[in-house]
Amino acid sequence: MSLITELPMYWLDGAVRALDGRRRGLSDHYPLSEDPPGVTPYEVVYEGGKVRLRRYAAQGRAHRTPLVFVYALIKRPFILDIYPGRSVMENLTRQGFDVYMVEWIPPSRADSWRGFDAYVNQDLGDTVHAVRNLTGAPKVSMLGYCFGGLLTLLYAALHPDEVKNLITLTTPFDTAVQGNPLYNLENRFSGQTVDLITSVYGNCPAWFIRGLFTATAVVHHAIDKYVGLYRNKEKEDYAEFFDLFEQWMSGDVPLAGRIFREMSREIFQKNLLKQGEFSVGGERVELANIVCPLLNAIGELDDVVFPASSLPLVDFVGSEDKRNLTFPAGHIGMIVSGAAQKHFWPEVGAWLAERD
C-alpha cells in the first residue's frame, strides 16, 4: 500500500488513541488499570496520599543506597518500563540498583487543594521515609525526571539530610529563557487565566496540558510521526513500540489545581525558584542547602525543556561535587532511545555507583 492510502489509516488510529486518552483524562478517577503492564517485575511496597511506590529489585548484587526515582506529575509513568531494551527500570536494575519508583496517582477534583507542599513535604517525605524504613538505609539517592526533577530538587533543598545523591533529569529551572514555545504560552497566561481554569475545572485539565505540549511540536504530532511509521513499518517491533509510545503520549492526566497555580505563577511567570524566593509550605527553598553530589542531566535536543533552562542549576546549589551531563537526545529520547539505553543510563549508573 502507498503512503497516500496508509496515512489516513494511521491518522484514524491516532484519532482513536487521542479520544481514548481524552476519555481517561476526563475521568475523575483515572483508570490506572488501563496502563500497559510493563516489562520489569515490581511490587508495590507503599501507598499513601497520591503516591504508589513501586520497588524494582536489583538483579544480582545490589548497591547499598536505594534509588528513589521520582516521575513527573504529567502523564503516566509506564514510559519508564515500556518495552524490552528500552526500559529505564530494566537498565537500572541490571546495573544493580534497587529502584523505588514514585508513581503519582492522578488527582481527582477533590484533590485540587494539593500544592507543592502536599506533593513535596508530605507525599515525597512519606515515600522517602518508607524507603529508609524498608531498607534501613540512612539516606537515599534521588533521581527526578522533568517535573519530577523539580519536585526532587525542592525535596533535596528542604530535606538535605535525607538525600545522599541527587540526579535531575531534563529539569526546568530558569523559566525566563526565550524562544521556548511551552514557556512562552505558560508565561503569557495571566493570573486571571490560571484562576479561571481552576475555577471552572478544579484542577488543570488533561486536555489543556496536552494542548501545551502539542504546540511545541505541531508538525511532528500532525504528520511526521505517521510518516515515520510508514517509513519504518518493516523494522522489527517498530509498529508495536509506536503503538505503546502513542498510548503514553495520549495519556495525559490532570494537574492538581493548587500546584498548577503555584507552578504557573511562581515558577514560570515570576521565575521565583531561580531568584531564590520560592517557598514551599511557608519555608523558602534555599538551593544552597543542597550539598550532596549533583548530576544535572540535559537533553541537547530537548525542545520541551531547553538546555538553557536546566544548565544554570549547578551554579545555584551548594554541592562541591556537581556537574552537567549533556546527551544528544530529546526530552523523551533521554528515556526511551536506544542510544540513551546504551550510553546515557550506564553513565548515570556509573556516577551513582562511584558515590554509593
Next chain:
Amino acid sequence: MGQPQSDDEIASLYQALGAEVQEVLHKATSGADRDELNAAAWKAYDAWVRAAHASIERVVATPAVGDAAAGVLNVFLRAAQVGNSLVGSLFAPLWPLVGLTPLTEMQALFDRIESLRREVRQVTAPDMPKPIAPVAAQRVAAPRGRRSHNGNAAADKKPAPLGH
C-alpha cells in the same frame, strides 16, 4: 531543536529545502530510476519537516501568539464559567423533582466513598509496610482522607524525623 533558531538558521533551512526540491525535480525530469527519485523525495520531505518545525516553533514562541492564545482561552473559560453557573442555578432545583440527585451531591458522595476507601485500606492492607512509626502516629491522629476532603492543606508540613 533544543534552542531557539535564529532568523539566519531558519533561512538556511528553507534554502536547504529549496535545494532538495530542485534535486527531486531534476531527477523526475531526467528519467532517474524510481529508487533514486524516492530517496531524493524523502530527503526533500525531511528538509520540509525541519523547516516547518523551526518556523512553527518560532511563531508559537512569539509573545503575540501567546497573548492571542491566552485571550481565546479566557473567552472560552468565561463562557464555560457562565454556562456552569446558569445550568447550576436553573436546573439544580429541578433534579430532585424528577427523582435525580444533583451532581454536587453525587460528587460529595463519591468523595466520601473515596475517603472511606482510603481509611479502610490504611487500616486493613496487610501487604503494605507500615509507615515509619512516628509518621504512623500522626496519620492515626489525622487521617489523610479527611483532610483532603475538607479542602484544607495538610497541617503537618514536614514528615516526622526517623526514630533511629
